[in-house]
Amino acid sequence: MARIGIIGAGISGLTLAFLLQNKGHSVTVFERSVQPGGALRTTRTADGWSAEWGPNTIIESSGRIKSLISMLDLEDRRVYPDDLAKKRYIVRNGRMIAVPGSLAELIRTPLLSRSAKMRILREPFRGRGNSTDETLADFVRRRLGEEFLKWPIDALVGGIYAGNPELLSLRHAFPRLALLEEQHGSLIWGQLRGGIRQPAGSDEIPRNKAAIFSFDDGLQVLPEAITRKLGDAVVTNVWPTEISTPEISTTDIRNPANTSDGRSARWQLSFRENHKKGADLTTRSFDVLIYSGTAYGLNDIKLPDSLSKEIRAVTEIPHPPVTSLTLGFRRDDVAHPLDGFGVLVPGVEGFSVLGTLFTSSLFPDRAPDSGHVTLTTYLGGTRQPEIAGKDEDEQEQLVTGALDRLLGLRGKPRFRHRVHWPKAIPQFQTGHQQFLDRINRAESEHPGFYMSGNYRTGISVGDTINAAFDLADRIHHKHQD
Structure with missing residues (x-):
């Protein structure tokens, strides 16, 4: 079995490590921060407030996700939204309108004009595109x-x-x-x-039939459970500085048959502990090396020239800034019944927010009791990147102003939790195929090197887990001897 090194302990790297370890491989995961899990992180206070740092839900979009939960003994810790959370709102003309869930509701909804509804009903008779x-x-x-x-x-x-x-x-x-x-x-x-x-x-489950869930103590439960299973295989607070291929030349790396032992190229990872630039470098050797960090994180690692030529461009994938601001209120201070998943705001409406999740309506124990609620609002993105960079007080004023207009907010927040992501969600813009082609070519020409992450296979937690299963199977098939 192979010695495998994984750079990055987000949900992609952790899931890969767990699956590969279960297949008998020797795995080590290197994580820059002191806490594994990446954006899957939950803050819970002693007085009962709760807030997610990144995603709030997982879509159970395949049998493999169910399998992972079972392997981690987390079935009893899953929590599902209340039926009321099926309702989604969109803002039009400054007010919240429920998204229609049936043809009858579509005909009656004020979300769209009569002409727009007729246009939708003619959709089956339009030809295919050619782009x-x-x-x-x-x-x-x-x-x-x-x-x-x-x-x-x-x-x-x-x-x-x-x-x-x-x-x-x-x-x-x-x-x-x-x-x-x-x-x-x-x-x-x-x-x-x-x-x-x-x-x-x-084993894919259609999105309109797939369940949405979290855990009793938030999404952080998932990376914590995987980290416990991996034990000492997860090394935190280390800063990878260089990936190298010391055993073979740049020319020979494309042909594993030219290596001294006939095996795939061996890889070395150099890193510093505690992120200290003056600290001594440590180097570890692996049969397989997987880069599972962020796309832009590649800028911090020195790569072999032939590998850098292919994958350095991946750092150009756009990642707009986003701020997540969770505020807690007394239930009596919010006029709206909060009977839904949340509300999304189109850019044409002129608000300073992207949308708000009714987080305490989604899952239990996100607020101290039934007399309080939590609301998570997102700001910035490609639409208004400058707003994501404003200070916390100014952002709170923008959010409470929007919530006052939409939800009838009266009181002041009793709880605040803010996370600013300078580079948040990878944007799959036109031309994205060039990045995927480069990754595929890099893996093909550099045996034993692999890349995983949401910039490659989909941004949702479910997409990332499904991709980890696929990649773990591929690696095991090629490196099980």
């Missing part, structure tokens, strides 16, 4: 119209990517929409016919 890398905005204009783009879609993109539909690639950012058109010729016909046709053996 190989169409923007999401162009796709929606073509199939559903400008009004549907400006309100529901722009709001959705702000909530998922904190991005801009005019820039995002349809086939990379929303591949399921592209597949519905490709397989059925229509989004509506595709949904009526059961959605995307999956290949034989697929």
Whole structure:
């Protein structure tokens, strides 16, 4: 079995390490921070408030996610949203409107004009597109119209990517929409016919049927459980400085047959402990090395020239800044019933926020008791990056002003939790395929080197876990001897 080094202990690196260790490999994970888990981190206070640093939910989009939870003995710690949380709101003309969940609701909703509704009903009769890398905005204009783009879609993109539909690639950012058109010729016909046709053996669960969940103590429960299983295999507070291939020349690295023992190229990782530049370097050797850090984190690591030539460009993937601000209030200080998942705000509405999750309505124990509520609001993104960089007091004023207009907020916050991500969510913009091609080529030409992360296989926690299963199987197949 292989000696495997993994750079990065986010959910991608931790899941890979856990799966590969279970397959019998010797695994070591190197993490810069003192706490594994990346953005999956939860703050809980002694007086009962709770806030997530990053994602708030996981979509159970495959049987593999269920399998991971079972392997970690976490089944009894999962919590699912209340049925009321199925309701989603979008702002139009300054007020919150529930997203229609059926054809009858679509006909009656004030979210769209009569002409926009008629445009949607004609969608099945529109032809397929011919662009190989169409923007999401162009796709929606073509199939559903400008009004549907400006309100529901722009709001959705702000909530998922904190991005801009005019820039995002349809086939990379929303591949399921592209597949519905490709397989059925229509989004509506595709949904009526059961959605995307999956290949034989697929365990994918359709998104409209997949459950959403968290854990009793927040999403941090997941990386904590994996870290406990891995034990000493997770090394924190270390700063990787260089990846090298000391055993073979740059020319020979493309041909594992030219190595001295006929095996795939061996890799070395040099790192400093405690992030101290003056600290001594430590070097470890591995048969397999996996980079599972952020795309932009590659800028901090020296790479072999042949590898750098391929993957250094990955650092150019845009990551707009986002701030997450969770505020706690007395329940009586919020007029709205908070009967839903949350509210998303289209850019055309002119608010200074991307949207707000009704976090205490989603899951239990996110506020001290039924007399209090928590609301998590997101600011910045591609739409308004300058707002993400404002100071906390100014951001709180912007958020409470928006919540006053939308929810009838009266009182002042009893709890505050703020996280600023200078580089938050990778944007799968048009041209993203060039980055994937470079990664694939780097792995092909550098045996034993692999890359994993949300910039490659999807930004959701579920996408990341599914991709980790796929990559673990691929690595095990190639390096089990």
